[in-house]
Amino acid sequence: MTDSSVMPEAPNPYTAAADRAAADPERFWLQAAELIEWTTPPTRALDDSRAPIYRWFPDGELNVCHNALDRHVAAGRGDDTALVYDSPVTDTVRRFTFAELLDEVSRFAQALADQGVGKGDRVVIYLPMIPQAVVAMLACARLGAIHSVVFGGFSAHELAVRIDDTAPKAVISTSCGIERSRVIEYKPLLDSALDLAREQPDFTVIVQREQHRCELIAGRDFDYEELLAATPDGAPCTPVAATDELYVLYTSGTTGRPKGIVRDAGGCAVALAWSMPNLFDLRPGDTMFTASDVGWVVGHSYIVYGPLLAGVTTVLYEGKPIGTPDASAFFRVVEDHQVNVFFGAPTAMRVIRKEDPEGRLIGKHDLSSLRAWFQAGERLDPDTYEWTTRVLRQATGDDIPVIDNWWQTETGWPIASNPIGLQRYPLKPGSPTLPVPGYQVDVVDAAGRAVPPNEDGLIVIRLPLPPGTMSTIWGDDDRFVSSYLSAYEGCYLTGDSGHLDEDGYVYVMGRTDDVINVAGHRLSTGVMEAAIASHPAVAESAVIGVHDETKGQMPRAFAVLKDIPDLDVEQVKSELVAKVRSEIGPVAALRRVDIVDALPKTRSGKILRKTMREIADGQTDVVVPSTIEDPEVLERLRPALEG
Incomplete structure (x- = not known):
């Protein structure tokens, strides 16, 4: 018998995954691709023929909506809850099972198809946090159409810019958005944007809300509910190449030109499906509450696609962190829907802290279901980290990990995080912990030379970026290369500065651009x-x-x-x-x-x-x-x- 005391210690699951992803990305990501159902399974992971522009799963074919909905219903989970719509501003809670969500998505997809929307067409979605936003995104994915969600707070001018850049076949909007003290009319903003835009959609679809109904323009504007009522049968899923575009999402550049980040279907599906159990420790039957907006990348990845791909219940919240009705709003949602993982922004915690500095309102809620509290969108400063950790401990009696994770619109999923589904690491205030497997993070000086631990420099990621990251800028491969891939050979320039410490923890200190x-x-x-x-x-x-x-x-x-x-x-x-x-x-x-x-x-x-x-x-x-x-x-x- 071998003496176990002298056996070499096996690497922990995180180290093993990171080493495999770095040494043999082809094998690692083909194995991860098994989390997805493919119409045509890929035989190759990476196409580097156009480096530095890379393509993932080049011979694979799939439908993302099928993976988010149909396959769960086929597996017998049709009666399980897929989506919880919680809207304190309208005093509404509505639950959709996977079967119910599939029914509405497939019928709306057919309604769009009946108006001429098909594979490769663009659809702009200009909606607040209502279920129809999720339905519209998934309906586009079902048809192989490319959606571009525009955050509801943007002006008519900014909406017009995005319409001109994508030249959509359709725009999906609503009569109004609702905040705690006012109703915001969307239709005048949409009409103004279309007056400003050079490109014109063939039609629009308007979700009429009872808080304010708007006038529709005959021949151009269609009522969402009327379209659904006239469409009893749903559309089938349209297979697309893994390298086809799933969506275009705009991010701010340093010039006035729009910068549409393109996410491909196959890479996005694989990366998000892999991230749910491995980074967030979430599996079918669990519930995730991401307090973001579908207009931002966090909403795309971890309100809509990530949870549904993994068969996890997702909470869609229409409201603010305070004032709906008070600073414990998020924690009420955790209690009401038995949330296991929360994902939000440090700004929200600072706002909550200002209203409830001692966390007394938070302590009124039962948070026993909660396993982790993730933060992203900006740097989680040590002070906010310490306060959040303290009030969660005070409310639960447990040390709920407060986990920063760093990523960008361009990457689509975390670059660095504490991978609690693989290995939970000690938390360090001010750091999102370690690079996620698949990302090889370096810190260099202005000349591209590696800097020592704890010395600030420019944060870069070695190419190829993993699946799920941006595949290009909409309509402009040259700009993609010049903006991100040309500063240092073989590297993606993140635009962030910071350092790695002696344990390999990542510290992101700020932006290097404007x-x-x-x-x-x-x-x-x-x-x-x-x-x-x-x-x-x-x-x-x-x-x-x-x-x-x-x-x-x-x-x-x-x-x-x-x-x-x-x-x-x-x-x-x-x-x-x-x-x-x-x-x-x-x-x-x-x-x-x-x-x-x-x-x-x-x-x-x-x-x-x-x-x-x-x-x-x-x-x-x-x-x-x-x-x-x-x-x-x-x-x-x-x-x-x-x-």
Whole structure:
């Protein structure tokens, strides 16, 4: 008999998975692909013939909607709950079984098909957090159509930009969105967007809500319920190539040009199906509550596709973290629906903390079903991590892990996380823990050289990126390569800075570009500057993201005005705030504009936004670039930055 005391220790499941994914990605991901039902199973995992643009499962064929719904019904789980719609703003809770959701999705898919929507067509979805948003996404996937969800808070202008970029066959919207104190009419926004857009859909579908019904334009607008009532039979699933587009989702770039992130069908399905048990420790019969929006990538991945692909019940929540009715809203949902894993944003926790600093309201709810509390969308700062950990311990008596995880719209699923379904690691405040298997994360200096542990640098990921990450930018492979893949050979440039510690833990410290994170919404300062610069009185402007305790960052604008006699400066400030709100939407949250006589620049004309931001954030070790053109300009600006 072998003496077990001298047997070598087996690697833990995380280490084994990470090593296999790095050493033999072909075998690793083909094995992961077995989690999916394929019309034509892939025989190859990776196509590198067009490197640095890679394709996953190039000879595979599937339908994502079939995997999210049909196969669970066929396996005898038709009566299990697939979707819980919880809407405190309308005092509604509705549950859909897999069979009920399949019925509505398939019939709506047929209704779209009857109006000419087919494989490869684009459909823009402009809806709040209502079940029809999930139905519309899955109906598009069922037909092989490509959906592009636009967050309901965006303006008519931003909606028009996305309509022009995707040239959709149809737009699906609603009569209104509902907040705790007001009803927001969507139809006027949609009509204005279509007036602005060059591209015009063949038709629109409008979900009429009882809180406000809108007028429909004959011949263009169809009523959602009337379409369903006239469509008794559902559409079958249309097989698509694994490399075909599942959806286009827009993210903020540093210019005004739209940047449509393309997610392919096969890679997305495999990655999300693999992530549910391995990263979140969720399996059929479990429940996940992701407090996000289907307009963002978190909503795509972990409200809709991830849970349903894995046969996990998903909660669709229409409401805010506070005021519906109080700061314990999320925790009430956990209790009511026996949620096992929560997924939200640090901003929400800061808002809850402001309303309920001692967590007394939270403690009124039974959270015994809860196993983990995930956070993403922005950096989970140590203070918010410690507070959340404390109030959850206070409410449950257990150490519920509060897990940061870092990813991007571009990656579609976590780059770094604590992989509790494989191996639970000790948590370190300020770190999302370790790279997820399939991601090979490095930190380099400006020259592309690896930096030592605990030294900040640029975070890059070695190519190929794993399945489920972006396959290109919509209609622009060249821009995909130039924006993400050309800075360092063989690497994807994340646009984030940070470091790895001696244990390999990832620390993400901030953005390296001019995209700011306001309450989890990535917003381009360049787009805000363009809006401000279009005002006839503005000669030049700069927008920076300044640290905010609640929202992570808030935009601050600085404008140089033209020499116009008798100009009402205060009026101009008000107009600039209103202009940004009109062109970008209230999510931009711009409230302060400072009028200055000049902006600090380098000799080559680049505005010193990073230096301005560091001063505004109160950093004491700000290094002013030696290439500054006129140091006096910065000194004159300093009181406004520090104020």
